[in-house]
Amino acid sequence: MELIYWFLVSLSLIDMVTSNKQKARKLHKREVNKLWPNNTILYQFSPEMTKREKAAVQYASHQYTYLSCIRFVNMNTSDGKAIKAKMKHQGSVLFKGGSKNCFAQIGFFNSQRSARCCSAETCLHELGHILGLAHEHKRKDRDNYIRVKFGNIQSEFRNRMLSENTHDKSDFDFQSVMLYGPLAFSQENKYIYQILDPDQLYLIDYHKTLSHYDAQDINNLYNCRRQQCRYFRHKCRNDGFVVMIGGICKCFCPTGLDPATYCTKIYRPDESWVDWPAGSYALPRAGSKCPGKKWVKLNTKHYINGFVEKGKASHSSQFFFEGHSREVFCLFNESKGNNHWEAGSYCLMKNGPCPNKFQEGYVKIYQSNKKYRSTMYRYCCRKDGAAIKPIKLPISHPFILFMSNLYEVCQVVKDMASYIEEINYLRHRGIRTSFGGEHPHVYKWKSGLKFKYCYYVPLKQDCGRVIQLKRKARSSIITSPNFPRKYSDNLLCHWLIKSPKNSLIRLKFLKFFVEGKKKKCPDYVEIRFNLIGQPGIKYCGKMPIKVVVSRRNIMMITMKTNYKFSRIGFKAIVDYIEGRKLCFNLKDNGRTYRGKVDMTKEFDKCRFWNESTNCRHHPFNSWDITRGIGNHNHCRNPGHGLQPWCYTDSHNCSRKYCDACQIAGSYDMFPNCRKLKREDKEFCTRNVTSIKLCHKTCGHYIGAERKFKRKRKCLAPRITDGEVFYLKKKRYNVGETISIYCHQNKEWQQNASCLSNSRWNMGSMCGICPLEWTHHFGSCYRFFHEQRIYQDAEEKCKEHNSVVLAPENEREYKFMLSQIYAESSVWIGLTLSGKSWVTNDHHPQSWTNWKKGQPNLNKSQANCVVFSTLDDKKWKNVPCDWLHMNAFFCKRPAVYQIECQDLSEECSEFIKNSQHFCKTKQDFALQYCSKSCNLCHLLKGNGDVVVSA
Structure with a gap:
């Protein structure tokens, strides 16, 4: 998940979230001077912050520190003051309290900047912005993975979901903490985006820790390997990366792979014996035994005015009787050992002085009956490390550790499985308690107290x-x-x-x-x-x-x-x-697939492409004309997908992937299909759900390609009105492309692709407009969704002998809006000359569509014009500098064809499907079906500009 990093210099650019359950931030460019010097972030807490808010910052910062070369240092500690004195800059972060408007400013600034985290999960996100990570959902290629539903987003936040012009080199990471939650800024609790691959929907719930690829990004961004592990000569395989942990450079591997083998083999437990760390401490007994011979059992009894409730799976040795309870503890008291307590986030019970770097605390439960003494539990806790960093302890017996109050998560112990269990102290008339110092994670409410702890058991990993x-x-x-x-x-x-x-x-x-x-x-x-x-x-x-x-x-x-x-x-x-044996090309994600499978992987029937005219892809789009969609419902990949797919609902444009090559084949999704078929002979023919749930048992037909097969080849193409630039060979593999130019106009160039049906995706080259351009009232138009500064947009249009579009009237503007297939901010082809707004050819603009109060001529250097599809679509003037990057339209004159011919293979099907096609789609018909629609009389053949039809 390598991203381009956009650091916006503007001091006002901040990232805000309105709920502690939502995640949000802004995209930024990478600049070395915007990275934190010495990989060190100095911070301090504002006085109003609660203990829990501070814990959220610590929880998140420990994860970044554990998995990278980043350091977070509190300025108010002795270490922080010493580092601050040596720093040659004034940059730092001031964390503020409060649960609304969570935000973080982007990157390093040479002054103190504020941030607010709201919750531990959101804090992971905000610290990512402080360090320099970009939004995952703003990637340039995000439309291959998600479909943003702008209508479900609160209007004032819709611009935060616009994609940016990034340069991504790896796959989209649904687990990334830099991805908005699906309900962020939502209206009526509706999802703000749809995940295009339902098989990855489950990953949305995994945002509580830094993802593997988030950590990899941070290490790459700050060049941690070069700074800390430049002499580590080995390459980490299978998505592993080099990181320094505990002063040792090693591979950080995907779960289950062994760092000692550079992520090439399955992890096996370290058989070297470790003892319990030296010191005096205690633990609740887990089950019937203490975790070793050096431990001493201690039985205790205390009276309760109420009752105690153990969880269903509790392993704590606590026994309850009428009016009192008995607890069994295991005491440890050794001054020597080959182990020590490692940094982490966990608590022990106190048995003498707390071990080094632990802090003591207590939880006291008062008795309402003065006859009995109150119960006080004393603890030793530490929270100076990430809970996800494994600590090493003996693994011969089960044991119990308490969660620290930093966050409700078990400390990872190497080669042990952990389970969260609980004990509840309940009293109908209310329970009175007091807390002091550092104590475990405890829930308190009026009539009860809940202790949550972690039960650890040895894992068997010899498999x-x-x-x-x-x-x-x-x-x-x-x-x-x-x-x-x-x-x-x-x-x-x-x-x-x-x-x-x-x-x-x-x-x-x-x-x-x-x-x-x-x-x-x-x-x-x-x-x-x-x-x-x-x-x-x-x-x-x-x-x-x-x-x-x-x-x-x-x-x-x-x-x-x-x-x-x-x-x-x-x-x-x-x-x-x-x-090479698949029915489509893996390298082009199946864009050249032309098979006849018409069902999704889950056996949903595909909708006809010509029914999806309100969706992003349909046969009447100029940019889809060579992509194989038409008056059929066969799976295709016209774009924005990783393999062939289809729409399953033309109204709301729901879509799913297809098993085009039948790799998975047919299978039943319901366990009792055979029984249903045996009991009801007409089940497979009468019951519609049988197609989806009992596909294999009922023997339903999937499509023409029952099995994957070796791809065919294409013979060298024969283009009637064009010529191949350089014909390298006589046969081409599926997915291979060649460049073709039009005889009439050599600057009209297009790449033709060899398809899986042994044909090329174009038979003719010359038309009224270049391929992927749209004809309308004598001109050709093309929408470029890529984000560019205005000067670069002008250069891009010049490459196509066109200009940035400045609509001449309301009709042209409405057509312009109809061609925008993705929500965007869009340049208008106007610039300020003196006090007049002029087009690219320096003619004054007669028709305008300004917002109220616009243009603002007092705004410094605001010499360009833009509008957004996310609001009222009115124009405003903005600076033309690099901070403003938008989509744009190019416009060029249409040219008559010398020969009247169809450029689309689907023309006869369009006419067959709709007898009024040639009239209702006249612009499209003139451009692609002029022969079949008898529109040849509109093509003069003299090279003149086309007159409106």
């Missing part, structure tokens, strides 16, 4: 393997440990599957029974089919699972079980499909 698929080993069987007998408790197994370049991996389950039901999966099998640094989709239960196909030539499978029930597990087969 899983690396599977390298190749020509001599095209497939492999994977089974859960002990299959077909029941698997063990507390398993953590990983399988890394790799295949040759330019291929896809296919995973098919033959047997599957894992404890759990749908969304509740105590045991699960996780499949990472896209980016292996992201979490995968989790499956459990006894149900058929669809075939899973990877996005790249790598996949990871993880199986994790808990300490309760177990089942037989799973048996699966993995194989791979070579890219």
Whole structure:
């Protein structure tokens, strides 16, 4: 997820969020002088900040510090004061309190800037902006992954969802903390964007920690490897990256891979023995034993005026009787050992002086009956590190640690599984408590007190393997440990599957029974089919699972079980499909696919493309004319997709991906399909849902291409009115392109592509307008969604012998608005000359559409004109400098054809589908179907400018 970083110099540019559950920020350019010097961010807290607000900042900053070379230093500490004295700048961050208008200013400034986090999750986002990370949803290629629903966004915030002209070199990261939450700035609690691939919808819930690729971006941005690990000569494989942790340079790998092997093998536990850290402390007993021989058991009893309630799965040794409870603690008191307590976020119970770098605190529960003494729990806590950073402790027995009050999350302990459990103290007439110092995470309400703690149990990780698929080993069987007998408790197994370049991996389950039901999966099998640094989709239960196909030539499978029930597990087969044998070209994301599959991966029926005229892609768009969509419902990729797709609802433009090559084939999505068919002989023909839920059992037809097959080749094209610039060979592979120019006008150039049906995507070259330009009233128009400064927009139009459009009248302006397929701010082709607004050819503009109070001639250097599709679409004047980058239109004269011919293969189908097509779509018909629509008389053939039809 490598982004271009846009640092806006304007001091007024800030990033704001209106809710502590929402995420927002601005995009910025990368400039070295806007990175924080020495990778150090000095900060301080404003006096009004609460303890929880400060904890949110610490929670987020610890994660950046752990996974990068970034340091956050409090200016009010002795270290902070010393660093501040040595700094040659005045830059720092002042964190403010409050839950509204969360914001952060962008990048480094040589003065103190304010920020407000609102919550721990939002703070991860805001610190990302302070450091220099850009919005994930503003990437140039974001339309391949999400579709923004501007109508669901509060009007004053819609401009924050406009895409920017970025240069992205890796995939979109749905797990990124820099991605807006789907309800940010929402109206009526509606999603502000649709994820185009439903298989990745689950990742929206994973914004509580820094993503693997966020951390990678920070390391790249600040060049951490060169600064800290320049002598680390090894390359981290499989999406790993180099980072210094605990003073040691190592690979930070996707979960399950071993840093010691540079992320090439499955992780195995370190068998070297470690003892419990030296010191005096105590822990609640977990289960029936203390965690080692050096521990001493202590039984306690205290009286309660009320009752205590343990969670259903509580492992704390606390027993409840009428009027009192008994607790069992384990005490440790050793002055020597080969281990020490590492930095993190957790608490112990006090048993003498707290260990080094721990701070003491207490929770006191008062008795309403004066006959009994109050109960006081004393603790030793530390919160000087990230909870996601594993600490090393003995793993021979289960044990309990408390969460710090920094955040409700368990400290990660190496090679141990953690489970959050709880104990509730309840009293109907209310409970009186007091707190002091540093204590664990506790919930307090009028009639009760809830202690949440973390139960740790050793993991069994001697399972899983690396599977390298190749020509001599095209497939492999994977089974859960002990299959077909029941698997063990507390398993953590990983399988890394790799295949040759330019291929896809296919995973098919033959047997599957894992404890759990749908969304509740105590045991699960996780499949990472896209980016292996992201979490995968989790499956459990006894149900058929669809075939899973990877996005790249790598996949990871993880199986994790808990300490309760177990089942037989799973048996699966993995194989791979070579890219050259697919029915579409992987490199062009299937844009050259011309097959006849008309159903999505989930077996939804595709809608006809010519019914989607209110959507972004339809056959009557000039920019879609060569992309294979027409009067049919076959899957295509006309753009904004990673593989062939189709609309499933023409009204709201819902869309889904297709399994065009039938890699996954047919399968049932419902477990009892055979029974339903056996009980009802007409189930498959009468019941519409059978197509989707029982597709395999009912034997429904998918499309013409039942199986993937070797791609065909195209013969050298024969262009009647054009010529190939350089004909390199006689046959071309699917997806290969050649450049063609028009005989009539050589500056009209276009790339032709070899299609999967062995044809080229164009048969004619010369038209009234160049391909992808739209004809209207004697002129040709093209909308460029790319963001450019005005001068660059002028240069781009000049390359096409055109000018930036300045609408001459309301009719032309309405046409201009109709051609904008993505919400944008758009340049108008006017500049200020003296006190007059003139066009590109220096003629005064007669028709204008100014906002009220515009143009503002008192505004310094505001010599250009822009409008936004997100408001009233009225014009305003702005500076032409690099801070203002917008989309634009180019306009050029239309030219008559020498020969009357159709440029679209779909003309006969258009006319067949609508007898009034030639009249209702006259501009389109004249440009692409002039012969079929009998419009040749409008083409004079003398090169004159076309007169309006």
